[in-house]
Amino acid sequence: MHKHEIKESWIDIVPDAGPLPAAAGRWTFEFRPAMGRLLSAHPTIGPAFNNLYEEIMRGPGQLSRQEREMVATVAAAAQDCEY
Numbered sequence: 001m002h003k004h005e006i007k008e009s010w011i012d013i014v015p016d017a018g019p020l021p022a023a024a025g026r027w028t029f030e031f032r033p034a035m036g037r038l039l040s041a042h043p044t045i046g047p048a049f050n051n052l053y054e055e056i057m058r059g060p061g062q063l064s065r066q067e068r069e070m071v072a073t074v075a076a077a078a079q080d081c082e083y
Contacts, residue, residue: 011038011041012041013034013037013038013040013041014032014037014040014041015037016032016034016037017032018032056068057069057072
């Protein structure tokens with residue numbers, strides 16, 4: 001491998017099996033996003049990341065849920081992130 005070559009890594013993720021059922025008071029997509037399927041491929045990191053996300057987006061704090069969503073959206077857009 002040359003000094004400047006980037007080695008790609010591939011992880012087998014679960015195929016999209018359609019939407020997950022929506023929890024009470026929450027919405028769902030018509031598909032399972034690849035990021036969620038990727039996280040579910042790791043038994044330790046996936047649940048830990050989901051717990052962190054839930055705490056950041058729905059835990060107690062000074063910002064409303066809408067404000068937290070806006071911060072996440074602006075941060076993702078600034079990094080050209082599709083998620």
